[in-house]
Amino acid sequence: MAAGCWPKDGEGLVKCWDWPGGKERPPLTGPTKAVNCVVFSPDGKLLAAAGQDKIVWVWEVATGRVRYKLEGHVLAVWGVAFSPDGRLLASAGIGGDTAVICGTLRLATASAL
Numbered sequence: 619m620a621a622g623c624w625p626k627d628g629e630g631l632v633k634c635w636d637w638p639g640g641k642e643r644p645p646l647t648g649p650t651k652a653v654n655c656v657v658f659s660p661d662g663k664l665l666a667a668a669g670q671d672k673i674v675w676v677w678e679v680a681t682g683r684v685r686y687k688l689e690g691h692v693l694a695v696w697g698v699a700f701s702p703d704g705r706l707l708a709s710a711g712i713g714g715d716t717a718v719i720c721g722t723l724r725l726a727t728a729s730a731l
Contacts, residue, residue, distance in 0.1 A: 632656055632667045634679075648675045648684050654696050659704045666707055668695035674709050 632646040632653055651670035658665050664685065668674040674695060676686040688707075697710040 632665065632675075632677075634665070644682060646675075646677045646682055646684075648677075648687065649673065654694065655698050657698050657700060659700045660702055661704055664700075664704070666698045666700065668698050668709055670694045672711070674698055674707070676707070 631649065634643040634646065635641060636643060646665065646667070649667065649669055649671050653667050654669040656665060656667040658679070663679055664676055665679050666674060666676045668691075672689070672691040672694060674686075674688040674691075675684060676688065677683060678685050688709075691709065691711045693711045695709050695711045699708050700706065701708075
């Protein structure tokens, strides 16, 4: 389970908990502003989040390592979604600002951090 945060200091982070059991895991860091949305990939190996910093962040769930930092939005991002096969990641912002990130997110060939 995961949730994006709007902390008091303005820096965003994503909090995760193991399920079942509810044990809190170390937060996923990277976003510089509040996080608006989070989504797991269909296989549960990746977690994507985005928000006020206009960046879509993708982490490896097992390690907490940032796998991708996808830029291109001009306004805050309010939605992210993986396709059912996990190869495509779409994101949407306010004011009709919509992007399909990387066309097809090919995990083996996309630029990883």
